[in-house]
């Protein structure tokens with residue numbers, strides 16, 4: 001009995017101090033770094049989990065396909081519609097396709113795709129691996145002499161890195177389709193003229209930069225989702241945290257990378 | 270339900286542990302464990318919840334690292350083992366998890382194939398099917414081969430979990446509470462299964478349990494984990510012929526009600 005009432009006044013609950021938080025942040029950074037190194041050490045050494053990579057590519061595509069189609073189309077349509085009045089002020093409606101194309105191909109398509117994939121794919125990777133960690137499935141793989149990192153993490157990261165550039169290209173064309181629809185209704189532009197004007201302002205640097213962006217975004221979403229899930233702390237609460245953490249961190253990093261890559265691409269123009 | 274005579278080689282130790290200690294933060298869970306497991310023996314580990322039984326077998330399988338002390342499994346010193354050696358060692362150890370830990374995105378068949386195809390390079394489709402059917406038959410669940418883990422009962426999941434470890438022909442089996450949460454009849458089936466595995470697969474096993482019927486019917490030797498150490502080790506009757514207040518309730522709860 002006496003042990004139960006040992007401390008009648010519970011100690012005041014204090015959050016961790018600034019110093020511990022800062023050191024925790026560095027520890028996390030170090031761990032993520034190790035995680036990425038481990039990916040590169042294991043992903044390209046045989047035996048390859050080819051079938052599982054394909055399955056994950058399919059999952060990545062299927063999970064985000066509908067939302068990307070919808071968002072891409074609407075974005076193209078609305079962007080074109082909203083840009084028209086400004087151009088009309090200068091009597092420059094004929095530049096509309098070029099403007100739309102630059103906006104979509106340089107910036108919007110990879111970014112929209114990445115944000116949607118972070119929400120749909122990143123969170124489900126986090127939740128999936130998180131629940132596998134919590135229910136000891138990852139431990140079970142480990143003790144049976146198999147490599148869970150390779151089977152679970154490498155395959156998913158490869159899948160997002162491969163699939164998101166493809167999805168981003170798709171988003172670009174769907175958005176252009178939205179733009180074309182608007183232009184053809186209002187200006188009566190033909191499809192060929194529209195397409196000519198679309199590709200005219202785009203340079204090789206634009207394509208490379210967009211592709212690089214999409215690859216980096218895909219890699220980020222995969223790594224962040226896997227990291228959050230793979231090291232989620234025990235308990236069902238950890239699964240939710242992993243899913244949520246995957247989305248928030250991935251979106252934040254996507255924006256940071258967007259800024260960096262735009263800067264770098266600017267030097268080549 | 271006394272246990273029949275087992276074929277134990279007392280000259281041959283498969284696991285030796287000396288002075289093992291493990292803490293989590295300030296909390297000392299294991300405080301000097303000494304343990305020998307003989308070839309062919311079933312050793313039952315008893316102890317209250319939270320005394321570190323699961324931690325002990327996780328250390329034996331290399332999932333957790335010991336803070337102090339020597340752990341020797343099948344001739345490998347776990348303190349100095351390399352990543353590659355550990356992976357090879359793990360194939361020789363079967364680990365049946367407390368909550369079964371079946372891969373819930375895969376069918377029963379895929380669950381069983383998973384460790385097999387990744388550890389035996391160049392195995393043919395026919396060999397895989399034969400092995401899968403052999404272990405499923407051993408646990409009496411051949412008919413569930415195409416089901417998903419979510420469609421199985423707790424007892425069936427436990428048995429599939431055991432089958433998944435048997436498929437690699439392990440030399441040591443580690444069972445974490447194989448009968449927890451199961452009805453008495455299923456418990457008896459699991460106990461029989463553990464004894465059949467010992468005889469047919471020639472394994473040495475550590476069985477963690479709270480269930481004294483399980484302990485009595487499967488254990489060749491009983492070890493009681495008290496305050497982070499094995500304080501009572503011996504046959505069932507030796508362990509329970511005591512007035513120790515930490516030991517008596519186990520016996521009374523299970524047999525005198």
Ligand SMILES: Nc1ncnc2c1ncn2[C@@H]1O[C@H](COP(=O)(O)OP(=O)(O)OP(=O)(O)O)[C@@H](O)[C@H]1O
Nearest residue numbers: 293298316317318319320321322323324325367446
């Ligand atoms: N990874 C971990 N991190 C921190 N503490 C842990 C960890 N694993 C176990 N513990 C602690 O170690 C103690 C022993 O845990 P363990 O799971 O071995 O208990 P157990 O004897 O298996 O109990 P039960 O019979 O309920 O399964 C517990 O108090 C637990 O809080």
Ligand SMILES: [Mg+2]
Nearest residue numbers: 322323367445
């Ligand atoms: Mg336990």
